[in-house]
Amino acid sequence: FRKPTRMPPGTFGWPVLGELPPRSIPITEHLRNLKKKRGDIFTTKWGSHRIVVVTDYNLIKKAFNHPDIQGRPAFFSFDMFIYFKNAGIVRSHGSVWTENRRFMLRHLRDLGMGKTALEGSIQQEAEMLVDHLDKTCVGKPAVMDHSINCAVVNVIWQMLASKRYDVEDKLMLWYSGMIEENFAIVQGRVFLIDVFPWLATVLPSFILNKFFKVDVLCRNRDEIQSMFKKFIDDHMATLDPNNPRDVIDQLLLERAHRDAPDFLTSEDELDVTSIMGDMFVAGSETTSSTLRWMILYMAINPEIQAKVHEHLDAVVPSDRLPSLNDRNQLQYVDAMLLEVMRLSSLLPIGLLHTATADVTFEGYDIPKGTSVLACAEMCHRDPAYWKHPDKFYPEHFLDDEGKLDGKKEGFLPFSLGRRQCLGESLARMELYLFSTAILQRFTIEPPEGVTLSTETDPSQMIFNFPKPYEVLLRKRI
Numbered sequence: 001f002r003k004p005t006r007m008p009p010g011t012f013g014w015p016v017l018g019e020l021p022p023r024s025i026p027i028t029e030h031l032r033n034l035k036k037k038r039g040d041i042f043t044t045k046w047g048s049h050r051i052v053v054v055t056d057y058n059l060i061k062k063a064f065n066h067p068d069i070q071g072r073p074a075f076f077s078f079d080m081f082i083y084f085k086n087a088g089i090v091r092s093h094g095s096v097w098t099e100n101r102r103f104m105l106r107h108l109r110d111l112g113m114g115k116t117a118l119e120g121s122i123q124q125e126a127e128m129l130v131d132h133l134d135k136t137c138v139g140k141p142a143v144m145d146h147s148i149n150c151a152v153v154n155v156i157w158q159m160l161a162s163k164r165y166d167v168e169d170k171l172m173l174w175y176s177g178m179i180e181e182n183f184a185i186v187q188g189r190v191f192l193i194d195v196f197p198w199l200a201t202v203l204p205s206f207i208l209n210k211f212f213k214v215d216v217l218c219r220n221r222d223e224i225q226s227m228f229k230k231f232i233d234d235h236m237a238t239l240d241p242n243n244p245r246d247v248i249d250q251l252l253l254e255r256a257h258r259d260a261p262d263f264l265t266s267e268d269e270l271d272v273t274s275i276m277g278d279m280f281v282a283g284s285e286t287t288s289s290t291l292r293w294m295i296l297y298m299a300i301n302p303e304i305q306a307k308v309h310e311h312l313d314a315v316v317p318s319d320r321l322p323s324l325n326d327r328n329q330l331q332y333v334d335a336m337l338l339e340v341m342r343l344s345s346l347l348p349i350g351l352l353h354t355a356t357a358d359v360t361f362e363g364y365d366i367p368k369g370t371s372v373l374a375c376a377e378m379c380h381r382d383p384a385y386w387k388h389p390d391k392f393y394p395e396h397f398l399d400d401e402g403k404l405d406g407k408k409e410g411f412l413p414f415s416l417g418r419r420q421c422l423g424e425s426l427a428r429m430e431l432y433l434f435s436t437a438i439l440q441r442f443t444i445e446p447p448e449g450v451t452l453s454t455e456t457d458p459s460q461m462i463f464n465f466p467k468p469y470e471v472l473l474r475k476r477i
């Protein structure tokens, strides 16, 4: 229970409990309080997990590039989705992670991530989204949720399985509902099992189900697994090795070299379904929540919205959607989007890494198995990097000549280093194309008499999701 002296300053707190973060204040505020007493790098303990917290941008960069700080902690609510095996990308480690990550990066590149090949499918979704909002939300207070999720999820469906679903499609509604339910459970009481993993083995199943909703998570996981398996079987039955259609085809062709062409080992099958699940989970709620933040910040900052409209109107004719070709002339819009990501800090503490060997870092010991936590939101609000840390100020990302400066010190919404977000280019492209399509068509306002707030729920530690809100859309073109 006692912290080894050569670990960074701090304490392991109470026996068994450690120093659990209070759920009544935001996690960044809690860590900022500890930093004041302990410094830029310090030790804490959440239940059974020893954690080294890194608050300084340059130290985070160094830590997350360290080859032995690339593992993931064993968290029940994460690992149950891969049946406690080493599979997929987000939660895998060692050679499984290296191979799967390399595969996905290569194929996303081949499919044109960050370039123009995906542009058409994102624009198609953007057009359907604005048409849907036009029909259902104009002129009255409306909640922006399912249709935005649907547009973003369709981009992933198209990329993985050459499929898309309408906003009212049963499968889309079922899938979105299930993902929403999983996020709510994972950010809730199940955190206690994450930090005290032994609870899962000692508590009777009726308590695990009643209080932690473990049965709901397991049911959702198994249903998603069967759906993915069906897609894999359909792809296997129609696969043309000379003409791969999508990521599933590419994955099957890659795995087929290992065995017979129409056969996947159960290990490979779990790996393929886990990669699919990772792309959906990591790539949908993140992007759609950032879009919801953008809409909220635009409603709250009408002068900035007016400036975005001015830039869009000057560059893009009203009879077509904004495209990647316009992007160079719409640097203010990109700066606005980066500012949305800075202030919202969707993943305030990123995803935890783990030391896979004993590491010496900055003169301190980080024993094997210790987690390393990067304080992204703290960097995003640090006055050392930002002129107006708590203000919505797109100029943070523009130089004196109004040119975009997107690689700012202190900015890490996609994390840094070897495990940096794999979908960053895709996410940036989606945020740009969806946001410009929405802002070209609509003006966003708070409903009359309503003051919108950017406050988040402090009990949600992993994601800073915007609280549900309503806005008023007015048609511009």
Ligand code: HEM
Residues within 6 Å of the ligand: 064, 089, 090, 091, 101, 156, 278, 279, 280, 282, 283, 284, 286, 287, 290, 346, 347, 350, 351, 352, 413, 414, 415, 416, 418, 419, 420, 421, 422, 423, 424, 426, 427
């Ligand atoms: C605004 C949108 C997004 C944000 C803010 C975001 C942020 C992040 C962050 C902070 C991490 C953790 C990196 C680390 O462990 O250090 C991450 C990992 C990851 N992201 Fe994203 N992400 C976004 C969109 C996407 C998209 C669109 C995809 C793919 C379709 C994606 C796929 C992944 C994957 C696979 C990982 C795990 C990487 C690994 O463990 O090697 N993300 N993301």
